[in-house]
Amino acid sequence: MLGLFGSKTKALIIVDVQNDFAPGGALAVPKGDEVVPFINSVLGEYKIVVATKDWHPKNHCSFASTHPGKKVGDRVDLEDGSQLLWPDHCVQGSPGAEFVKGLDAGKIQKTFQKGIDPDIDSYSGLFDNGFKRDTGLAKYLKDNKASEVAIVGLATDYTVKFTALDCKKQGFNVTVLRKGCRALNIKPDDEEKALAEMRAAGVTVK
Ligand code: VGL
Numbered sequence: 001m002l003g004l005f006g007s008k009t010k011a012l013i014i015v016d017v018q019n020d021f022a023p024g025g026a027l028a029v030p031k032g033d034e035v036v037p038f039i040n041s042v043l044g045e046y047k048i049v050v051a052t053k054d055w056h057p058k059n060h061c062s063f064a065s066t067h068p069g070k071k072v073g074d075r076v077d078l079e080d081g082s083q084l085l086w087p088d089h090c091v092q093g094s095p096g097a098e099f100v101k102g103l104d105a106g107k108i109q110k111t112f113q114k115g116i117d118p119d120i121d122s123y124s125g126l127f128d129n130g131f132k133r134d135t136g137l138a139k140y141l142k143d144n145k146a147s148e149v150a151i152v153g154l155a156t157d158y159t160v161k162f163t164a165l166d167c168k169k170q171g172f173n174v175t176v177l178r179k180g181c182r183a184l185n186i187k188p189d190d191e192e193k194a195l196a197e198m199r200a201a202g203v204t205v206k
């Protein structure tokens with residue numbers, strides 16, 4: 001989607017940079033807060049700046065607390081597949097769901113909420129895990145004529161990965177900026193595996 005003279009319209013997606021994914025949060029990503037200064041430093045390079053927020057109702061199906069007898073790290077079978085269980089996190093309207101302090105949120109043109117359906121999780125910022133609900137992010141990028149999409153945020157091995165793969169499937173040129181991402185690394189090589197999976201799908205990792 002190159003415009004006249006080959007100009008490119010660059011978009012930045014800031015994925016789930018929320019207190020619960022920062023150190024001290026309910027689902028802390030190691031060094032998750034370190035992405036903030038990097039993201040602030042690149043914001044000005046993008047015509048389109050959008051964000052996603054994990055935005056779960058209480059009793060969300062991804063919370064271990066929702067399933068009696070289950071604990072964090074267990075899995076349950078849901079209609080749309082196997083669901084890994086997490087601590088309660090990013091509950092709608094809670095302090096844990098707010099952007100991490102210091103993020104230049106005034107530059108964010110629109111925020112897309114994900115994981116809002118109690119019965120299905122959403123690691124991608126575009127579609128839920130069953131591809132039933134669309135957040136509107138892909139349409140927003142297309143309506144605003146984005147051709148290049150850069151992705152930063154938390155966590156590399158979950159929402160960053162699935163958002164990058166879905167953007168690629170939607171036809172965008174996708175780059176993941178590693179300096180602006182941190183991984184959960186529940187298993188030590190999860191980050192490397194996620195990066196390899198993205199590269200294999202044609203995502204640029206830099
Ligand atoms: C995420 C686990 C659960 C993420 C969200 O944003 O990477 N990970 N919910």
Ligand code: ZN
Binds near residue numbers: 056089090
């Ligand atoms: Zn979540």
